[in-house]
Amino acid sequence: MTAQRWIRSGMLGLAVGILLFAGAAGGNEGSKRSTGTASQAATKQQDEETERVEGEKRFHTNCSRCHQYPHKFPPRMMATIVRHMRVRATITDEDMRLVLRYMTQ
Numbered sequence: 001m002t003a004q005r006w007i008r009s010g011m012l013g014l015a016v017g018i019l020l021f022a023g024a025a026g027g028n029e030g031s032k033r034s035t036g037t038a039s040q041a042a043t044k045q046q047d048e049e050t051e052r053v054e055g056e057k058r059f060h061t062n063c064s065r066c067h068q069y070p071h072k073f074p075p076r077m078m079a080t081i082v083r084h085m086r087v088r089a090t091i092t093d094e095d096m097r098l099v100l101r102y103m104t105q
C-alpha cells in the first residue's frame with residue numbers, strides 16, 4: 001500500500017519533470033522551430049538520401065572554408081556543436097538541420 005503510493009507519486013513527479021524539460025528545451029530553439037517537426041515526421045525513407053546529399057552540399061558551401069571534412073561525433077554532441085557552428089557560418093535553421101543530418105549519418 002505504502003510502496004504503491006510512493007511509486008505512483010514517483011511516476012507523477014517523473015512525468016512533470018519530463019514535461020518541464022521538454023518545455024525548457026523547446027523554448028531554447030526560438031520561433032523558427034515550428035517548420036521542422038511536421039515536415040520531419042512526414043519525411044519518407046526515400047527522401048533521406050536526398051536530404052543527406054543536400055546536407056553535404058550545404059556543409060561544403062557553409063563550413064568547408066574553415067573545415068576540410070566533417071568530424072564524426074555522437075549525435076547529441078553534434079547537435080550542440082553544429083548549433084555553435086551555425087553562428088560562425090551564419091546559416092539558416094534549414095541549413096543547420098540538413099548539415100546536422102548529414103553529419104550524424
Ligand code: HEC
Nearest residue numbers: 059062063065066067071081082085086088089091099103
Ligand atoms: C569561421 C570559421 C568556421 C566556420 C564557418 C565553421 N566552423 Fe566549425 N569550427 C571552427 C573552429 C575555429 C572550431 C574549433 C572549436 C572552437 O573554437 O569552437 C570549430 C569546431 C567545429 C567542430 C568540432 C571540433 C572539430 O574540430 O571538429 C565541428 C564538428 C564543426 N566545427 C562543424 C562545423 C559545421 C557543421 C559548420 C557549418 C555549419 C562549421 N563548423 C562552420 C570554425 C568554423
